[in-house]
Amino acid sequence: MKGKMKAQVFYEGEKMKLEDVPIPEISAVDVLVRVKRVGICGSDISYYYGLSPVGTSSGKGPIVLGHEFTGEVVEAGTIPKSLSLFVPGDRVVVNPVQFCNACYACAEGKTHLCEKLSVPGVTTDGGFAQYCVSKYTGLFKLPDDVSYAAGAFTEPLACVVNAIKKMELRPGDFVAIFGPGSMGMMMIQMCKAVGAGKVALIGATNDWRLEQGKKFGADYLFNNTSKNSKYYVPDLKKAIADVSKGRLADRALVPTSANIAFEQAVEIVGNCGIVIHFGLPNEDDAFKIPALSFHTMDKEIRSAWLAPLAWPTAIRVIEEGLVKVEELITGTYPLSETEKAIRNLKENPGNQLKVQIAVE
Numbered sequence: 526m527k528g529k530m531k532a533q534v535f536y537e538g539e540k541m542k543l544e545d546v547p548i549p550e551i552s553a554v555d556v557l558v559r560v561k562r563v564g565i566c567g568s569d570i571s572y573y574y575g576l577s578p579v580g581t582s583s584g585k586g587p588i589v590l591g592h593e594f595t596g597e598v599v600e601a602g603t604i605p606k607s608l609s610l611f612v613p614g615d616r617v618v619v620n621p622v623q624f625c626n627a628c629y630a631c632a633e634g635k636t637h638l639c640e641k642l643s644v645p646g647v648t649t650d651g652g653f654a655q656y657c658v659s660k661y662t663g664l665f666k667l668p669d670d671v672s673y674a675a676g677a678f679t680e681p682l683a684c685v686v687n688a689i690k691k692m693e694l695r696p697g698d699f700v701a702i703f704g705p706g707s708m709g710m711m712m713i714q715m716c717k718a719v720g721a722g723k724v725a726l727i728g729a730t731n732d733w734r735l736e737q738g739k740k741f742g743a744d745y746l747f748n749n750t751s752k753n754s755k756y757y758v759p760d761l762k763k764a765i766a767d768v769s770k771g772r773l774a775d776r777a778l779v780p781t782s783a784n785i786a787f788e789q790a791v792e793i794v795g796n797c798g799i800v801i802h803f804g805l806p807n808e809d810d811a812f813k814i815p816a817l818s819f820h821t822m823d824k825e826i827r828s829a830w831l832a833p834l835a836w837p838t839a840i841r842v843i844e845e846g847l848v849k850v851e852e853l854i855t856g857t858y859p860l861s862e863t864e865k866a867i868r869n870l871k872e873n874p875g876n877q878l879k880v881q882i883a884v885e
């Protein structure tokens with residue numbers, strides 16, 4: 526499709542501009558998507574501020590960020606066309622982790638570790654624009670009753686689905702979740718949906734966010750850092766022991782990237798407890814955990830990175846309303862205010878969960 530489009534072009538730390546650029550051309554394996562909704566991810570904030578390098582060879586722009594998005598198919602390349610897979614007008618969500626399906630990792634089903642990964646919004650131009658190119662193998666059709674806004678949660682929710690799978694939750698398990706952001710809120714709901722018993726939400730800063738956890742099903746709220754929090758507990762392990770009949774937590778999920786939270790999570794799981802590391806760490810982070818109790822209590826730590834093979838479940842979970850995603854949206858901005866939305870998330874995170882860009 527020829528013509529111009531509006532795109533938020535990111536150059537380097539704190540430099541992003543709304544520009545008129547050519548509508549991207551598609552190759553045989555691609556589909557051109559007219560973008561509708563884009564979620565702002567924590568990693569978009571890191572890229573924008575230059576805290577993490579983007580996935581280009583230079584680690585810098587120019588690149589269009591945004592990888593959590595939905596839209597409408599406007600043009601299909603020759604291969605998806607010949608397979609009758611996508612036609613203009615299809616409502617779709619883009620899985621940004623686009624693997625090759627031909628390398629060793631892909632053949633083993635470890636598609637998230639594909640050697641030829643391409644990621645719109647990280648390695649190639651993404652969703653903060655009117656149009657975006659996706660490989661046809663990265664597209665999923667949105668069910669009719671799932672809105673573009675809800676569909677844009679599929680990517681983060683798929684990561685949650687993967688984490689829950691790796692956690693091996695058993696019915697009735699006591700789960701501790703560290704990090705009252707939108708990920709934490711989705712985790713509470715997923716844990717409850719698959720049979721968790723009690724869920725404790727642990728935060729370090731802000732009561733408003735912790736209290737949102739109640740709304741999504743958390744049974745206990747704890748803050749073990751800020752003494753002026755209503756939910757302050759000086760000894761988290763004791764607080765968890767008190768509400769779990771001394772058994773401590775069976776499972777712990779750590780969606781925050783704060784290293785200290787992960788170390789605490791290992792501390793507050795009981796015998797044979799499993800802890801899932803989920804929040805993306807900083808480059809120099811290293812864990813320090815007491816080795817003897819870790820060993821003799823037979824604990825396990827596992828990471829949950831991206832969402833291999835979890836997309837169909839994530840879409841189904843949204844479709845069935847098992848996780849209420851639209852209630853997590855605390856702000857919607859037009860494409861022209863993408864930068865403002867990102868800055869506001871960084872500077873004023875207190876009463877925000879998920880923020881989206883609505884593209885016209």
Ligand SMILES: [Zn+2]
Nearest residue numbers: 566567568593
């Ligand atoms: Zn993301």
Ligand SMILES: [Zn+2]
Nearest residue numbers: 625628631639
């Ligand atoms: Zn591959």
